[in-house]
Amino acid sequence: MKRFLPALLLLAAAVACKPQKEYNADLLVKNAVVYTVDSTFTTANAFVVSNGRIQAVGSADSLEDKYLAREVIDAQGKAVYPGFIDAHAHFMEYGLGLQDANLVGLKSWEAVLDTVKNYATHKTEGWIIGWGWDQNIWANKAFPNKAKLDSLFPVRPVILNRIDGHAAIANQAALNIAGVKPGQKIVGGTVETIDGKLTGILIDNAVGIVTRKIPAPTEQMVQTALLAAQKNCFEAGLTTVDDCGVPYQLINVIAQLQHKGDLKMRLYLMLADQKENYDYLFKRGAYKTPGLNVRAFKVYADGALGSRGACLLKPYTDQPKWNGFLKSPKAHFEEVAKKIAAHGFQMATHAIGDSANRLMLKIYAANLKGKNDKRWRIEHAQIIDPTDVKLFGDNNIIPSVQPTHATSDMSWAGKRLGARLKNGYIYKTLMKQNGWIPLGTDFPVENINPMYTFYAAVERKDLKGQPVDGFQMENALDRQEALRGMTIWAAKANFEEHEKGSIEPGKFADFVILDQDIMKAKGSDLPNIKVLKTYVNGVKVYEKK
Structure with a gap:
């Protein structure tokens, strides 16, 4: 053993003198199929994260030679x-x-009533609020009547919102609190009256007559709601959400939660009209942090197709002499467009x-005056007369669309529109405009599941x-387009394409x-694909159990 001792001492000395490689990255993801969604839709098998941003993208061999990361994720061939x-x-x-009665997917008015009764046994005080009923999936597709609701709740006020948020049914107690009368007229809304009696159905602006009487949620309730929404969104793989039509008071609540580190979701807020x-916002200017961006206003031109509040050029096929309505006079839209443009914000x-689309496209055009980079948006852009498409x-003008609306509406939209259905949900046609x-x-x-969005966009x-062959497949998006629409193109709609939306050096x-x-x-497997892990700033915020 003594004859080996000098050699071992020399080796130990050499190791001690050799400089040790220090950590120069926080995270290495390797053995992955990385869809970078860059300009050429490059794929890689590894990337490095430092200080919450992508530092390098490439092959694991080259990155491991250059970087020593504190944490290594072996993706085992999974897609990122x-x-x-x-x-x-x-x-x-x-x-x-999430705190209200969940009425989504219930197949009858009776099922809605049973759910509300059960909910009321747990929430024993105050207003009863529900969300999600849809008469279009019931055997009887007519709007319900409040009579049974009145008998169940003669004293407690109840309001149950339709799935689209553009109609509701209220019981008499709620209508009394709001002072709603039979035959009452309201701009941009309808108080339904049959044979001189209120049915409880309120459409669009009429809903607000009642909801304004509901006590505002406390700041603690809002904070709880934001964190509950964040949890479900992270589970779905969402890392940024555009919240459309909120009050300016929400800015400080969100900013405080993000500063404390409780709210990690990135949010793009559109303030309400x-x-x-x-x-x-005009006084203070746009608000921008890494987690919060406020530079847009959300305006409502009309209602929804399901509740026949959408404003059509010609009458509804299933309700002759009724075209729907605008939610505000034309002059209002012209006024707000002019002042939003003057202050440099997004509309x-x-x-x-x-x-409604024709009106707003023409108002936009009058203010944008041709090619520009103001990125004004039409939200939904659902039914477009062919002569108006070129205005985008x-x-x-950005058509901001929701593919699952097409597959939710397709079974009944034809009854509303007749031959005009071919002018609806034209995502490929709109995509080609810009x-x-x-x-x-x-x-x-x-x-909230983005996999449903992807599936509806490509499979229709x-x-x-x-349907087996898909719904109006000429307007399906291909998979690359759909993925871009959920990442880099969505970022671009928010003026954020240089900081997110792709896996490239320098981005979050x-x-x-x-x-x-x-x-x-x-295609049939797409809706069932699950998120294994979600990361924000290189930090894990969700992992499938």
Whole structure:
């Protein structure tokens, strides 16, 4: 042993003198199929994260030679994507709604009543609020009547919101509190009256007559709602959400939660079309942090197709002499467009019917005056007369669409529209106007799951796989377009394409790992693909148990 001792001492000395490689990265993801969603749709098998941002993308061999990471994720061949972005949703409203009676998917008015009765046994005081009923999936597709609701709750006020958020049914107690009278007229809404009696049905602006009487949620309730919504979104792989139509007071609540580190979800807020919101943002200017971006206003042109509030050029096929309505006079839209343009903010307008879309496209065009980079948006862009399509491209107007609306509506939309159905849900046609299109869900109107968005965009089928050949497949997106619509194009709609939406050096390290590759999986498997892990700033915020 003594004869080996000098050699061992020399070796130990050499090792001691050799400089040790120090950590120069926080995270290495390797053995993955990384869809970078860069300009050429490059794939890689590894990337490095430092200080919450992507530092390098490439092959594991080359990156491991250059970087020593504190944490290594072996993806074992799984697909990795940029964090998904929902370009149109109602984040806070969704969180608050998690505390209400869930009426989504119930197949009859009787089932709705049973659910509300059960809910009332747990929430024994105050207003009873529900969300999600849809008469279009009932055997009797007519709007319900409040009579049974009145007998169940003669004293407690009740309001149950339709799935699209553009109609509700209230019991007499709620109507009394709000002072609603039979035959009452309201601009941009309807108080339904039959044979001189209130049915309880309120459409669009009429809903607000009642909801304004509901006590406002406390700040603690709002914080709880935001964190509950965040939890479900991270589970779905969402790392940024556009929250459409919120009050300016929400900015400080979100900013405080993000500063404390409790709210990690990135949010793009569109303030509601109200004077106090304009005054606030015009005075202070756009608000921008890594987690919060406020530079847009959300305006409502019309209602929804399901409740016949969408404004059409010609009458509804299933309700002759009725065209729907605008939610405000034309002069209002002209006024707000002019002042939003003057202050350099983004305008985003809900427009469903072909008449509402035509009006807003022309108002936009008058203010944008041709090619521009102001990125004004039409939210939903659902029914577009063929003669108006070119206005999107001529003025660089962004059609912000929700693919699951097509597959939710397709079974009954033809009854509303007749032959005009071919002018609806024309995502491919709209995408070609500017060469890109952002995608969202409109949750809680639709499910928050981005896999449903992807599936509806490319397969144009419902969750039962119907129709077998897809719905109006000439307007399906291909898989690359759909993925871009949920990532880089959604980021671009928010002026954020240089900081998120792709896995490229310098961008936020927001990414998701899925259990199957959505670019290669069978179409029928797409809705069932699950998120394994979600990361924000290179930090894990969700892992499938």
